[in-house]
Amino acid sequence: MQVFNIPRAIKQNSNFTFCPGCDHGVAIRLVAQIIDELKLQEKTIAVASSGCSVLLYDFLDVDCIESPHGRACAVATGIKRAHRALNNDRFVFTYQGDGDFASIGLAESMHSALRGENITAICINNTNYGMTGGQLGPTTTMGQITTTSPDGRNAHYHGFPIKTAEQIALCEGTSFSARAALYDVKNILSTKNIIKKAFQYQIEGLGFSFVEILSSCPTNWKLSPKDSHLKIQNELTKVYPLGIFKDVKND
Amino acid sequence: MNKKELLKGNIAIAKAALNCGCKCYFGYPITPQTEIGEFLSKEMQQRKLAYVCAESEVAAINMALGAASTGAKVMTSSSSCAVSLMQEAISYASSDELPIVLINVMRAGPGQGYIYPSQGDYNQATTGGGNGDYRTIVLSPSNVQECVDLTYKAFYLSQKYRNPTILLVDGLLGQMAEPVEINDNPYQEIDNSSWRLDGANERPSRNIHSLEPNQNKLNRHIIELFKKYTIIEQNECDYEEYMTQDAKVILTAFGTMARHAKALCNYYREKGIKMGLFRPKTLYPFPYKKLNELSQKTNLIIDIEMNMGQMLKDVRLAVLSNARVAFIGKPVGDWLTEEEMIKAADNILKEQYASI
Numbered sequence: 318m319q320v321f322n323i324p325r326a327i328k329q330n331s332n333f334t335f336c337p338g339c340d341h342g343v344a345i346r347l348v349a350q351i352i353d354e355l356k357l358q359e360k361t362i363a364v365a366s367s368g369c370s371v372l373l374y375d376f377l378d379v380d381c382i383e384s385p386h387g388r389a390c391a392v393a394t395g396i397k398r399a400h401r402a403l404n405n406d407r408f409v410f411t412y413q414g415d416g417d418f419a420s421i422g423l424a425e426s427m428h429s430a431l432r433g434e435n436i437t438a439i440c441i442n443n444t445n446y447g448m449t450g451g452q453l454g455p456t457t458t459m460g461q462i463t464t465t466s467p468d469g470r471n472a473h474y475h476g477f478p479i480k481t482a483e484q485i486a487l488c489e490g491t492s493f494s495a496r497a498a499l500y501d502v503k504n505i506l507s508t509k510n511i512i513k514k515a516f517q518y519q520i521e522g523l524g525f526s527f528v529e530i531l532s533s534c535p536t537n538w539k540l541s542p543k544d545s546h547l548k549i550q551n552e553l554t555k556v557y558p559l560g561i562f563k564d565v566k567n568d
Numbered sequence: 569m570n571k572k573e574l575l576k577g578n579i580a581i582a583k584a585a586l587n588c589g590c591k592c593y594f595g596y597p598i599t600p601q602t603e604i605g606e607f608l609s610k611e612m613q614q615r616k617l618a619y620v621c622a623e624s625e626v627a628a629i630n631m632a633l634g635a636a637s638t639g640a641k642v643m644t645s646s647s648s649c650a651v652s653l654m655q656e657a658i659s660y661a662s663s664d665e666l667p668i669v670l671i672n673v674m675r676a677g678p679g680q681g682y683i684y685p686s687q688g689d690y691n692q693a694t695t696g697g698g699n700g701d702y703r704t705i706v707l708s709p710s711n712v713q714e715c716v717d718l719t720y721k722a723f724y725l726s727q728k729y730r731n732p733t734i735l736l737v738d739g740l741l742g743q744m745a746e747p748v749e750i751n752d753n754p755y756q757e758i759d760n761s762s763w764r765l766d767g768a769n770e771r772p773s774r775n776i777h778s779l780e781p782n783q784n785k786l787n788r789h790i791i792e793l794f795k796k797y798t799i800i801e802q803n804e805c806d807y808e809e810y811m812t813q814d815a816k817v818i819l820t821a822f823g824t825m826a827r828h829a830k831a832l833c834n835y836y837r838e839k840g841i842k843m844g845l846f847r848p849k850t851l852y853p854f855p856y857k858k859l860n861e862l863s864q865k866t867n868l869i870i871d872i873e874m875n876m877g878q879m880l881k882d883v884r885l886a887v888l889s890n891a892r893v894a895f896i897g898k899p900v901g902d903w904l905t906e907e908e909m910i911k912a913a914d915n916i917l918k919e920q921y922a923s924i
Contacts, residue, residue, distance in 0.1 A: 328773075359769035364634070365777070374775040380765040382637050383777035385660050388630035391622070395594065395634025395642075396765070398618035402591040403640055407767060425630070428623035 324349035326358045328378045338542025340499045340532035341369055344441060345376050347509045348412070351516055352379065357408045362400075364393045366413040366422075368448045370441055373412045387422025389413050390429035393436045408519065410437040415529075416446050419481045420455040426485070433490025433524035437515045440481060440527070442496075442557065443534035451537025455479045458556050463537075478556070482529040486562035492523035495561040498531040498554060500546040511561070523565055531557055575748050577715045577741040578603035581645070581671055584719035586611055588753035590669075591640040592618035594631035596650065599683045600739045601673035604645040629654035629670070636666040637776055639764030641723055645671035647739070648689055649680055652697060658732050659698025663778035663789070665763075667726035669719075670704075671735045673742035676900040684901035685739035687823055690878035693736045694852045701790050703797045705733040705804070706851040708822045712746035718849070724755035729800055730763070736851060738823040738874070797853075805855040808847040809862075811837070815844030817917070818862055818891075820883050821872040822848055828903065829872050832913060841921060851879070859886035866891050868920055870913065873897045892919075 323329070326349035335341045352358050358379055365373040367386035374381035384392040389411035400407040411418075418426050418440040426438065445463050446452040452465040456478050460469040470478070486494035493515050497508035508530060515526035531553050533545035540548060561567075575583070582604045585593070593612055595605040605621075612619040618635060622628035628644045635642045646654065651672045661668050672693065676686035693706045705725050707718040718735055726733035765774060780786040810830055812818060817836070821829040826847040836843040846862055848855050863869060869891050871883045877895045884893050894916040898904055904912065 360767040362637075362765050362767065371777075371779055374777065378768070378773045380768050380773050381775040381777075382634065382664075382765060383660075383775070383779055384634075385630060385656050388626065388633075388657070391627040391630035392634035392637075394620060394627075395592065395618075395631035395636075396638055398620060398631070399592050399635035399638040399640040399642065400766070402616070402618040403638065405638075405766060424623055425627050428627065432620070 324353045326352040326378050327376055331376050334372055334375065335369065336536040338533055338535035338545055340530070341372070341441060343499050343505060344439070344530055344532065345373060347505070347512055348439065349377060351509065351513045354513070355516060355520070357516070360406065361408045361410070362396050364389045364396070364409065364411040366411065366417040368414040368417055368446065370412050370414045370417065384411070387417050387420070388425050389417065389422065390434070390436065390438055391425040394429055394434050397434065397436050408516070410439065410516070410519070412439050413441070414447065415440055415442040415444070415456040415481065416454040419479050427488060430485050430488035430491045430525040430527065435519055435522055435524060437519045437526045439512065440529045441532045442481065442529050443532045444553070445534060445537050447534050447537055451534070456481070458553070480557065482527065482562050485527045488525070491525045491527060491563050492518045492565045493526040493561070494563040495527070496529040496531065496557055496559050498549055498559055500549040570749050570751055572747040572749050574745050575712060576603060576743060576745045577712045577737060578673065578743070579607050580712050580715040580748050580750070581719050581735070581737070582607040582611070583750050584716040585643050585669070585723070587750055588720050588723050588755070589641050590643050590723065592632070592635040592642045594620045594622050594628040594635070594644050596622050596625045596628050596646065598647045598650045600675055600742050601645050601647045601671065604671060625650040625653040626657070629657040629668070632668045633657050633661050633664070633666060636661065636668045637664070637765045639760035639766065641727070642667070643669040643671065645673065647673050648675045648677050651689065651692070655697035658704060659696070659700055659702060660778050661732045662702035662704060662793070663700065664776045665730040666732070666776070667730050668732045669722045669726050669735065670732060671737060673737045673739055675739050681900070683739065685874065686900050687738060687825065687874040687878070688899060689736065690822070690851060690873070690875065693734045694854070702793060703852055705729065705731055705800065706736050707733065708736050708849055708851050709741060710823055710826045710847065712741065712744065712748045715741065716748055716750060720753045720755055725804065727758035727760065729796060731796070731800070736823070741824055801853040804850055805853050805858065806849040807855045807858055808849060810845035810847070812844035812846060812862055814842050816866055817841060817843045817868045817870065817920070818866050819843065819845045819870050819872055820847070820859070820879065821845065822851060822879055825872050825874055828909065832909060835910065836913070841917065854882045854886070856882070856886040859883065860888065860890065863887040863890040868916070869893045870916055871895050874903065875899050
């Protein structure tokens with residue numbers, strides 16, 4: 318009995334290029350499964366960004382454009398609005414890292430939420446700039462050692478990290494904002510439901526939907542894949558609690 | 569023939585954009601081009617087109633980049649110091665081969681400068697203000713009618729060559745009203761079904777990106793871009809000649825400065841000096857070949873610009889050692905008075921013409 322298929326929305330014969338133990342692969346697989354389930358493959362335009370998340374288009378078998386660093390929500394805005402002007406109904410989402418979404422691109426991200434832009438943004442939060450080798454980013458936690466915070470993040474020296482999902486939830490144009498994690502099977506399944514909900518809110522035209530995903534970065538955290546996931550479970554979820562911070566259907 | 573209207577350059581550009589099927593406009597206010605966005609805000613909303621008051625010029629140009637990937641006709645407009653903010657995305661769009669029309673109604677720089685007219689962005693527009701090997705097509709109107717005609721052409725060339733195209737407008741032209749005819753768009757529509765992102769429906773998925781980790785592929789991509797630029801250089805050079813047939817002295821100028829140059833030609837012709845004007849309408853591709861031919865029949869070229877001599881280097885590259893190249897310029901604001909221009913030209917002409 319076959320219990321697992323590669324989703325239709327994943328390119329056949331694509332080689333996994335993320336580091337061992339990285340959660341990007343799981344996140345992209347979940348996105349692909351949901352694209353299959355909601356029958357979105359033929360009408361999706363995905364926006365990849367800079368950093369590890371740009372590799373999205375190597376795996377996802379949908380129309381895809383790469384955005385300049387931080388500008389994914391602006392690029393997605395342009396795509397969604399242009400298709401609307403052309404009388405096309407298209408599904409548009411961004412796939413970004415935390416540095417991309419919440420540091421260099423914070424203006425584009427937050428203003429897309431404030432405008433209630435009918436797009437979905439997925440933000441992979443691994444608390445550092447992964448592709449460049451693990452520097453301090455907007456979500457680096459207090460005390461966390463990175464290559465540019467060798468003595469650990471210090472409030473007086475580096476300032477404070479951003480709680481992205483909570484901030485996006487404050488924007489009036491946001492339809493849905495949640496934080497999820499991928500450290501065990503239960504959470505992987507719950508993350509899938511959360512992404513699916515965010516996608517559905519776009520399909521229903523409810524406005525900006527957002528999912529922040531706490532993700533492992535074993536290479537730059539200098540931990541094994543197992544310890545990376547324990548770190549998410551035991552440490553990161555205390556700083557960045559999982560949950561839904563805004564849901565227009567329930568509020 | 570359509571009726572003539574008295575329009576500011578900025579409004580003429582906006583009307584032309586709508587008239588040739590611009591579906592999306594993204595912008596952020598900056599003097600002296602703000603009327604473009606103000607005018608379009610009402611018109612585009614009424615037509616249910618895409619109009620976004622972007623949070624910054626960075627966002628505006630990136631919205632344009634996304635929108636252009638759908639194949640829709642897309643425009644943004646800005647001015648000088650804010651066009652500097654857009655250079656990253658223009659570099660991306662060049663590599664992505666996305667047709668964005670960018671209107672730059674120039675103000676004075678460097679930095680914030682001021683809202684005085686200037687032609688200080690020639691270098692940025694023609695040689696690329698972003699990173700990497702790329703070129704943008706640059707068109708230069710000299711009057712409000714050309715603001716209309718070259719807006720049509722900018723959309724056409726950007727679609728035809730899948731390349732960002734800049735309409736480089738003097739600030740005073742954006743703000744100046746002249747009688748203008750909003751004629752019909754004379755250009756054909758370009759089929760974009762082979763590359764646009766509209767969903768992988770009954771075709772393989774597509775992706776548009778500039779990132780290329782394989783150096784051989786990246787080299788090939790850039791070489792292909794430059795093959796395209798060579799074709800653009802061969803096919804699209806455009807210029808105006810004014811009394812160059814028998815000219816012994818040729819003035820070179822672009823944009824509104826060409827109008828002053830024509831007045832100088834008339835003045836010196838009355839004094840018996842055969843003067844003509846060569847005005848590039850495409851700043852990239854620069855019409856090197858034509859100017860080189862003209863320079864072979866003359867002794868003296870005088871370049872006139874409202875800057876410190878930016879087109880001057882292209883003029884020198886065209887003229888080579890065929891003739892002496894002199895320069896009259898002022899970077900900002902009120903242009904030289906008639907007397908000041910004649911005095912400057914007299915000083916240059918003295919060496920050739922003892923009678924001056």
